[in-house]
Amino acid sequence: MLADFHPVNVHDFGVEVEYRDNGEQVVRCPRPLDDYAVRITDRLEYWADKTPDAIFVAQRNEEGEWEKLTYRETLERVTSIAAWLLDKNLSAERPVMCLSGNSIEHLLLALGSQYIGVPYSPISTAYSLISTDYGKLRHVFDLLTPGLVFVDNLGPFRDAIDAVIPADLPLVAVSKEHGDDGLKNPVTLFSELLDTPACAAADAARDATNGDTIAKFMFTSGSTGMPKAVINTQRMICANQVMMNSLMEFLQEEPPVLVDWLPWNHTFGGNHNIGIALYNGGSLYIDHGKPTHKAFGVTLKNLTDVAPTVYFNVPKGYELLVKELRAHPEVAKKFFSRLQLMHFAAAGLSQHIWDAIDELAIEHTGKKVPMITGLGATETAPAALFASIVECASGVIGTPLPGIELKLVPNGDKMEARVRGSSVTPGYWRAEEQTAKAFDEEGFYCLGDAVKYIDPEKPGRGFRFDGRVSEDFKLDTGTWVSVGTLRAHIIHFFAPYIQDVVIAGHDRDYVSAMVFADIGHCRKLIHDGDQLSDLEVLRSPRVRETFQRLLNEMAETATGSSTCIRRLRFLEEAPSIDLNEVTDKGSINQRAVLKNRDALVKDLYSEQPSDEVMILSR
Template structure:
């Protein structure tokens, strides 16, 4: 019997490539007033006191193996960048350079009060300087390049500066000149990896890396411990100014051990990653870089991104380098799934030894998932398990992970060993809260926000809502149920659960919906702002040079989305889950305005704030064209939650 009717039988019945899941059972303890506490049945095993110990260990054990690799960049006179062969940094080279850089940092009297600010995309120099900071016991803070390169007023960068009071700034090259000139005081040293800055003296990165280490380096290592701050990672600042999340050695090391026990594949063979995820986010900078450091692996820096202009570089790298596990955001997997349908070289290399796919940052549409399965079965006769979980910057970030390959989009699974979670009713939804060694002690220089973030038992309030996959079997774990702060009430008092509704819309519109924002706060009906994918052009006969504005207004495109809203309307049980009006947006979400993060997830609140005029016009029928369902609306039923 085909247990997955949305898949062809030959795909649905294909076995999975073998993959062990470390946590499959959970202890549940009931608390007062419907509160529940969950712990994995297996205990957390010992972990190092500091990540520096892993760096030193692997430098001695695997000195000649590649730790980091990145394609060499050649910049032409007109600014065109060409990426050529791979430049490799071995574990032994990384350890030697980190010690040299640590010595240079120690000579500058830097500290948590005067940390290192990094203004750079992922690069070899960025990676090595971060390791040098770690060895010296000097925290660093990688900041979103968008704050410097895309912002017009540098407001978020100024906030970061005031919060941290850095003692040294590292920038990759002169592209950061405007931001540095606007925000960094003249007395603060600036280190540049490439080139020079106009009207400002800089220290070449190479000069720091040539410093001769002394006994002070070993003394600095010994002075660090589990509570030493490794780095500051900033939250996205979707609702307030970005907060500096304190990341300690205990958090990072405990979380890597937790990941190892939840995902045993990480320790079963030599780890190889090909990764573009930005290091100013916890997914790329803690989760992925951390696992490479912890397990003595190799990280190929991918200069591509899941955008039309840069996805080609990611595909090129995946045709050449075979990862053992692969991480991406849903929009990245969508591009890869589409390419694998016709790209035999991509299928052959990417699927050759990858044991597991993992997505985070947003919901993955089931058709994309199914397409990845189909390509793997075509190439291997096996399905590659698609996995996911839940975490956040404040949990270092790994917290929940699925328990088997038999999962669906939205499944989160069970807590990782050593982490206790608390399920609490908040306005009729179930919030998940965290307590464990991987949870941050708080926000730097922000005692008010720190106090508000923890409940009376010391559990971190995540703001994420969850529900059971199967209420009759708690060992299957939890599903994502949206963000509590995103949910709202219609003018009728009917409560709208944004996360599940948004996921249904994306799935119904796949593969032509990149993301969507649900509207309707204090209105009488639910609406949607839809950001289409580039593939939406396939729906109409317009030439490639046609603008996206022309495409989204084409009758064939509108006819497709008419079918989508009609089908969703037929499934609706009341006004809370019926999309009554929808508009396609030709202007993509903006990084600079915080509408989308560096890793590709949508910021619902920021979109609604910056496009308030569009929302008003949507409800005034002043936009053209607006898609409305032709199916009669249902009468609200008990499945629609109404609050007083």
């Protein structure tokens, strides 16, 4: 099967399994973990010495041209910033807080903070720019008590600053653009930081740091409650990079090139992808596009300029990529020209999208380019398991990385996953009770996920994701409903017409579904659909007939009451970030949606439901 793929140095180490008398299992990688750097900035210094003129990071400037920094230039700027920060009374109790998104300036400030042992915390821009009550921003501010706040441009963040940031707290901004009118906070332009001479005191502060030094506070997505501040130490970040390098050895053979949009307030973009570039002397081209129809043109332009060697995205991003690469074969040829590996995370990749990517790769290169995925969390820095090239499929999460122990604990009819290793967080900042609940008596972090073997007789083949333990519920018959598994099945069966789905039925006698439809694809079902509003699309006979047909067809595949959807309705109002229904990365908080839309749930289970409810036709 590997003959179908372009050759790439990615290993499959297999597993060792310890079977316990109580039904638990501990699964390990037989390969030991190699040595790793003390701190991530050590790698910046290493490459600034070894390949000083190699490009480390690039972004487009206002004229649309690539602004690039070499490793030497990056280190010079980082040490200047570190020197400026030294006398600002910053510490773990008063960290640096970044409100704005990915940028060279953001990255330089982050590395400058970490250079002298001051943690920094990247905050979702949605908390400042989308939220209307600033509830989550206020929550993270009160938890962190930052000593300095950074924004790229004061203007767009002014309302959030006025609402949440105390008047005496200093700000650093790349640009003011009239955002400082009437502002009571002291503001320093970022350029002033770069003009500060490097000093021996900053180097001494660096030497005083170690693997236990807090590098970042990374906030959880808040999919089950208010975001928690996950402590990310230097050891976690560096160890995790070496874990991945052991598996993906090609990263060490040739400096990787990334064209990447993934937000740095999430561990996928902020730890995984930045780390892969920096740890291996690679180049990170910051992509200011996003996986939306409106913003993907920016990504396409960037991929026209720069051919990545490794590519990371979420499933929606790959869906849009397929569409654009089909329409622009010259970009497709460039995209695949030196691509060695692709990776997806955050959700399952639909098989028809996967097949289309394979077809494009074969068309332009003669072979498939490997696609892999795995399992990780903000608390694991993030990678814990990775799938092999041969076994990788949507839902497959693979085997533990070197240095990771995976503990399987019986939980009902499932096996709950817990992990332990040097890349696992010591806990949540200023949250002793939450930290205590997150770890078991042996120090394993409780992921909250369930997993199952692809083949119990061949454990080396790895694991499949088996849903979130905390989301599962029982029908009134006592039958368990696996929400994660059922949700993925519904999205796959109704593809491409569903964006997300919320499962209802706790203590009821059957399962129902509330759907956030993909309006764009639903619109294509209707003649002249472009002339209709979103609400008119959802209520059109053609769309309802399509969903009714698929509801009936899916029931024919059901294996029992726990996998049969008997009623379905559209959710016509988008999920609210202020009501905690959706995280900034788009993950749905099932419990919050069910609670906030209780009247719609009651309608689903009414003896005489409204016309909005579609009922299974047997």
